[in-house]
Amino acid sequence: MLKSISCEKLIQSSIQFKLGLNAVVGADDAHNSIGKSSVLMLVDFAFGGSDFPTKCDDVIKNVGHIEVVAEFVFDKSYFFMRSTQTPESVYCVEEGRLLTLREFTAFLKEKYLTSASEISFRDCVGGFFRIYQKNNYNHKRPLDLTVREKWEVVRKRLLKMFNMYWTIAQLEQERAAAQKTLKDINGTFNSGAVKQITKVQVSKNDSVIGKLFDEVELIKNSLKRNVTDIRSIINEQSLELKQEKDALVAHKLSLQTQLSRVESNLGNAKVVNSKAFQSVLTFFPEVDSDKLLEVESFHTGITNILKDQLKAEQAVLIEALAAAQSDIAQVDSSLLNLLDSREDSVHLLERLIDLDRHQNDLIQQNRYWALSADAKNEIKKLKADIDLVLENSITEIEQNLNVGVKEVITKIYSNEAISPVLTLGVKDYKFDHGDDRGTGKGFANMIALDLTFLRLTILPSLVHDSLLFKNMDTPAIEHLVEIYSSFSKQIFISIDEVKKYKVSVQKIITESMFLKLDKDRMAFKIKWKNAK
Template identity: 30%
Template sequence: MLKQIICDKFVQKEIILDDGLNAVVGDDIASNSIGKSTLLMIIDFLFGGEDYIKKNHDAIDHLGHHEFKFLFEFADEKLYFIRTTNEYKFIAVCNDRYEIQKRIKVEEYTNLLQEKYKCRLEDLTFRNIVGRYFRIYGKENLNERKPIQYFEKEAAANSIIVLLKLFDKFKIIKEFEEQIEKLTDERAILIEAAKKDLIPRVTKTIFNKNEKRIVELNQQLEALKTEIISASADIEALISKEVLSLRKEKSTLITKVNVLKNRLIRTQTNLKNKNINIQPELKQLLNYFPSFNVEQVEKVDSFHESITKILKEELLWAEKEVKAEILEIEKQILILDDTINSKLTIQNAPKFAIDKIIELAAQINQLGDENGYFTKKENLDDSIKSATENLDILKEKVLDEMCSQINIKMHEINKQIYIDGRRAPTLNIHGNKYTFNTYGDTGTGTAFANLVTFDLALLDLTCLPAIAHDLPLLKNIENLALENIVDIYSKSRKQVFIAIDKLSSYSKDTAQLIESCKVLQLSKDKLLFTKNWKQDNQTNA
């Protein structure tokens, strides 16, 4: 925890802090602009924030750039640092004499604090944990109706996600979201491929038409089977794995020939000084066309890009090479045709019947493949819908559990604040919206007390290491309630930083308690800084 702050611009050069309550106390006439909120902002600065630079720039304007030396203590380990206003993106790591050993970026520093405070959480930075609950004048998190909002324009959905992460309940939701994202990406690939005519565009109507056609073709195939079997033909030999494998090999060779012929056309076009522009986008289709030779197509494109840069003699040589390769593959196709025909020497089977069976089998396979794409998309749609529904159910369950935890704890704290049995505030989250209030009580004092109650609940339930409550928040709470809140602050095992004044307004016991937890006393005669720029006649304190 933060134990020490030293600054040569302070009137009180050194400030010592402790666990539990740390109070910056103003005077009984509630003097303004004496440094109460500024010190809280400086504490936020030492916890890695930047609002002191952005919202308290008047201090830098009048004091010049300055530095803070500070000490964090964890168990038996003491860590010494320096942070300056002119190089606030870096933190100096020091020895116990505040001699600089090295400089690190603020992100590395806050990661270190997050580790030391044992609050490593899924996708949640240290500042996103602490900064929300340092409620200081000038920051945008003092809205008593929106306790989880970090800044004014933060969407409620984002605030809710951060709260889930703080309670370490986001992991399982994230897994569902990643699954949905993966399915959605896969579906988008199918749709995009269909738009580019790389796979068939199959609608429900075409799907049903294909299904009907498959039935018809199977009936024809069965009829041919009967005819050939009656002629003592072995129908299994016609569509055996071996024959189908040979036909598949032949199909692959035909594809290669077509690719090579395209290459030949390109080469001949380049020889005529014509340009061809292609944009191969086929790699992503490998999942759906395992046998599609993407690499070969890419080579075509690469060949085209390079061929335009070489000499015409090389183009002629390339043309000759391609023609030779085409001729060689066409020879292989002829050999395969002979092999297939030799496998189909079924006794007494008419030649037209053999060809017809192979044709029917190919048509059935093609229609089956086309409908496979449609079925794949339908299955993806169903999976996305089902996963989304399950995610909604899971989110509702997790959010209800978290809200229940918070509301139970707030109820316990509220009983300590209001001993007259007033209703406790409740947090209700539904989807991406939430409400926070006390049923039947819309008073300003109650609303700010509710905000304090919420922060105290989170301080107890989560790894949140510290909270800060500025005077504008506390002064709206009725005295008796605030006295009980101060008592709760003082009993916390974590650090609570507050700014408060007019101690004479509270009971003797409360005033004494605040005095015992006071880390700095400020007044119109004793300011935080050695220079007073709030008045026309600036004087040193």
């Protein structure tokens, strides 16, 4: 629990708290601008909130930066010092070192919620510290931490607060793993390492694989006369030799193409006379035959100039072709050595290697199709499981909250009071106030919801500013104060006009009061504005 806060800038430098209700009490004339809300914001700051430096900047502007020492009591007392000048760090007095704000709130989580809890400390309490400056008191959207927060975020926080998220989290981890597997499989397809096929193609592949298997068996039987271990011929060495021969054959074809082109250029180096242009002139009489001869003479001259280079290139290509043919012969010889048999066995070996490679390709295609299909089915199944668990969990939360809210509203008002209905839908939630839509009743409904959370969930504390009570009638506030006082968890409120309540309620407020403020006793000693 938060035991105390100390701040030299406050009218009361040390403030003590206790379990249950804690109240900062305002003036009997409901005078504003005395600092009640700012004090509650300082409580939020002690709990690791980040809003005070920006949303209470008027305080800092008029009294300077605030330094607060917060004492928490769990198994023992823990002291922390925090300043608005360096809000991202917290000084741990016991350890004599600075903590990051994240480390500090992690400490609060461990002590208040346990470190195994699924929700962060600030996510847990942030929406239930309803203070004027935080602007988080829209009674139509009471579950939002920020304005129009996404329902998926709100829903996830709800599940965590009721300790129902762990099952969904486990399923989501499994779905993420399946999605990663599918992504990896698709990456293999996209890289071209394995061809992506359809379900129809899988059946066709199975048929082809069967035929390939039969042909492989026939070749194996043909080779058994000369090879004792058939699989030894389909090893890495033979595959490499086959791939090498394929590359050499392709290289040989390329060289032959180049040689053919060179020899064609050499063979066409002839002088074309004027008679050769007669067919052209017959169809195009306007063409100047002398010009044609000049162009042809130019081409002939160029060819003569390059003739030596073409002949040199021809010689290089012929030599390269001879080398390629020699390399192919060496590969064939190596294959023959593997078989230790006749030359025709080489062709059987090559065919066997091709068949084996093709068969493996088709098997891989089918295997990866099956892996992809399994991953997709797993993702689909996990999504259905997540949706079912989510639906059941949200329905249970909705029912429990509505029952709890109705109980609180009945205590605040009566059995005849209209109770709000919280609906947690697929795409959003709704907090329906029914036909009783006054501002005071709307805030009362929201307070009832907060108190239900305090009772049913791991929520350790809540803060309610006096603005939530402004439009509520006196008897309702009296009943509410009595409800507050029944809780052992810490509740911080600000409240005005205490004397208008019945004596028993005045006593509760007085006993829970940690600070009294009025127009002559302002929270930060001085006044700098006339209205809130």
